Amino acid sequence: MTQKILIAAIDRDGGIGKDGYMPWHYPADLKLFMNLTMGNTIVMGRKTFDGMFDRDKLPLKGRQNIIVTSAAAEYKDKFADKYPTSELTFTTDLHCSDVELAKDTKIFYCGGANLYQQVLDLIDLDIIYLSRLEESYDCDTFFPRNSDSIDQDFEPYLPKQFEKSFSDKMAGQKPFTFQIYTPKQLIIY
Numbered sequence: 001m002t003q004k005i006l007i008a009a010i011d012r013d014g015g016i017g018k019d020g021y022m023p024w025h026y027p028a029d030l031k032l033f034m035n036l037t038m039g040n041t042i043v044m045g046r047k048t049f050d051g052m053f054d055r056d057k058l059p060l061k062g063r064q065n066i067i068v069t070s071a072a073a074e075y076k077d078k079f080a081d082k083y084p085t086s087e088l089t090f091t092t093d094l095h096c097s098d099v100e101l102a103k104d105t106k107i108f109y110c111g112g113a114n115l116y117q118q119v120l121d122l123i124d125l126d127i128i129y130l131s132r133l134e135e136s137y138d139c140d141t142f143f144p145r146n147s148d149s150i151d152q153d154f155e156p157y158l159p160k161q162f163e164k165s166f167s168d169k170m171a172g173q174k175p176f177t178f179q180i181y182t183p184k185q186l187i188i189y
Contacts, residue, residue, distance in 0.1 A: 003106040006119055007036065008143055009131040009176075014154040015139025017112060020051020023137045028172035033110075036129065038062045040106040043096060045115035046071065059088040064102050068094055068115060094118055113141045120144060120159060128162060128181040133174075 009029050010016055017023070039062060044052075046069035052058040059065035065088045069075060072090040079088060091099050094115075096107065109119045119125065144157035158181055166180035 002101065003126045004109070004123055005106055005127045005129060006109045006116065006123075006125055007033065007129040008111065008116065009033075009133060010143045010154075010156065011133045011139060012136045012154065013139070014142045014145055014156065015137050016116075016143050017048070017051070017141040018137070018139050020047055020112075021055060021057075023139060024133065024135075024174075026131070026133065026172070026174045026176060028170050028174070029131045029133075029176055029178075032131065032170070032178065037108045037110075040064070040108060041066060041096075041101055042108045042110050043068060043094075043115070044110050045069070045112045046075075048110070048112040048115070059083060064105065065089070066091060066096055066099055068092070068096075094122060113143065117144045120157060125159070125162075126183075128158060130156065130179045130181070131170075132177040132179060134176060135174075 008016060009022065009026070011024070037060070041064040042060060043066045046067055049058060049067040049069075064086060067075065067088070067090045069090055070092055072092045075090040079090075085100075086102070089099055101107070109115060109123070146155040146157045148155070161183045162181040163184050164179055165182045168178050170176050170178050
C-alpha cells in the first residue's frame with residue numbers, strides 16, 4: 001500500500017508562500033524535507049511548479065515529480081523532450097491514478113494552497129508533517145485555516161480524524177517546531 005503524506009512548512013500566520021515560492025530560508029527544514037522525500041514521489045500544484053521552475057529549483061532530484069494541473073497536456077508537450085516521465089510528469093488527477101508510480105514509493109503532497117485544500121478534503125491521508133515556523137513572513141498564499149481559530153492565533157485545518165502524535169523543537173540558526181499528525185487510533189472494547 002502506498003502511503004499518502006501531506007508535508008508543509010507554515011509561518012506563524014499560516015503563510016506558505018509568496019509569488020510561488022517560500023519567502024524564508026530554513027536550512028534545517030530544507031534538509032528534513034529532502035531526507036523525508038528522497039527516493040519517493042512529490043506532488044505539487046501548477047503554481048508551485050511554475051514558481052520553483054522559474055527559479056531553477058525543479059524538478060527536485062532523486063524524486064519523481066508530479067504536477068497536478070488542468071493544463072497537463074500542454075505541460076507534457078512543453079517538457080517531454082527535457083525530462084523523462086520518471087523524473088517529471090503532469091496529470092489532471094489529484095490521486096495520480098493515471099501516472100506510473102515508482103515501486104514502493106510514498107506520495108508527498110507538497111503545495112500550494114489549492115492543492116493542500118483539495119488533498120485535505122479528498123485524499124485519504126496516512127500522515128501529515130508540518131514544520132511550524134516561529135516568525136511571520138510577507139506571504140500571499142496560506143495553508144487552509146481551521147475555521148474555529150479565525151479570531152485567534154492561526155491553527156491549521158486538519159481532518160477531524162487526525163491528532164498530533166509527535167512534536168519537537170528543531171535546533172539551528174532558525175528554530176522551528178516539527179509536528180507529525182496521524183489518524184486517531186480506534187479503541188474497540
